[in-house]
Amino acid sequence: GAGVSQSPRYKVAKRGQDVALRCDPISGHVSLFWYQQALGQGPEFLTYFQNEAQLDKSGLPSDRFFAERPEGSVSTLKIQRTQQEDSAVYLCASSLGGPSGLPSYNEQFFGPGTRLTVL
Amino acid sequence: AQKVTQAQTEISVVEKEDVTLDCVYETRDTTYYLFWYKQPPSGELVFLIRRNSFDEQNEISGRYSWNFQKSTSSFNFTITASQVVDSAVYFCALSFQGAQKLVFGQGTRLTINP
Numbered sequence: 001g002a003g004v005s006q007s008p009r010y011k012v013a014k015r016g017q018d019v020a021l022r023c024d025p026i027s028g029h030v031s032l033f034w035y036q037q038a039l040g041q042g043p044e045f046l047t048y049f050q051n052e053a054q055l056d057k058s059g060l061p062s063d064r065f066f067a068e069r070p071e072g073s074v075s076t077l078k079i080q081r082t083q084q085e086d087s088a089v090y091l092c093a094s095s096l097g098g099p100s101g102l103p104s105y106n107e108q109f110f111g112p113g114t115r116l117t118v119l
Numbered sequence: 120a121q122k123v124t125q126a127q128t129e130i131s132v133v134e135k136e137d138v139t140l141d142c143v144y145e146t147r148d149t150t151y152y153l154f155w156y157k158q159p160p161s162g163e164l165v166f167l168i169r170r171n172s173f174d175e176q177n178e179i180s181g182r183y184s185w186n187f188q189k190s191t192s193s194f195n196f197t198i199t200a201s202q203v204v205d206s207a208v209y210f211c212a213l214s215f216q217g218a219q220k221l222v223f224g225q226g227t228r229l230t231i232n233p
Contacts, residue, residue, distance in 0.1 A: 031219060033220060040225075040226075042123075042210050042223030043210070043221070043223050044223070045220040048220055095219065107169065108221065109166070110163055111163070113162050115162075
């Protein structure tokens, strides 16, 4: 079956432009995560959806970052008025998921990422 | 606060050598999960292993083994008889009950030279 896909794979934007990054999770996966990975660093959590509900957006670095998952499947991460410090790889992951608090943990499957370069 | 520290930024060894990647974590939760991921040059994170905080048994999978010690808050990863294909960046990560997001360490870049 298909894994997590992300598009575009590479995006170059001029400072001040808006960008939209797309994530197609594995079919049937309830949970969806966005992470930001700066060069030479580990991924950092941005936001989390359970179906269409955004349950945690504590990692979004500013109000220029906005994510949505309106129908509980495809998700879009939008960055407004991009800045050079936004340059990074943006990773999407999905998992079977479910309500938090369950004793088990669902493995997250990662997409290939979108490399954003802001000039 | 949750934190993962991978003190080794880069490791370079010759093929067939054994190599251990260190991971130290911090959390106040009693229920938590520890992970190792591999990130090859293609960029996609590949899941290797998950352990929960109640299971301190060491695990072996082929040439890979993991040593979980709660007393030292460590979850180290050993590759035996390393191969060139093992070259990648390896991340240790932590998650905790009630919040499935992953907290990653900074990664260790492993280079296996032929």
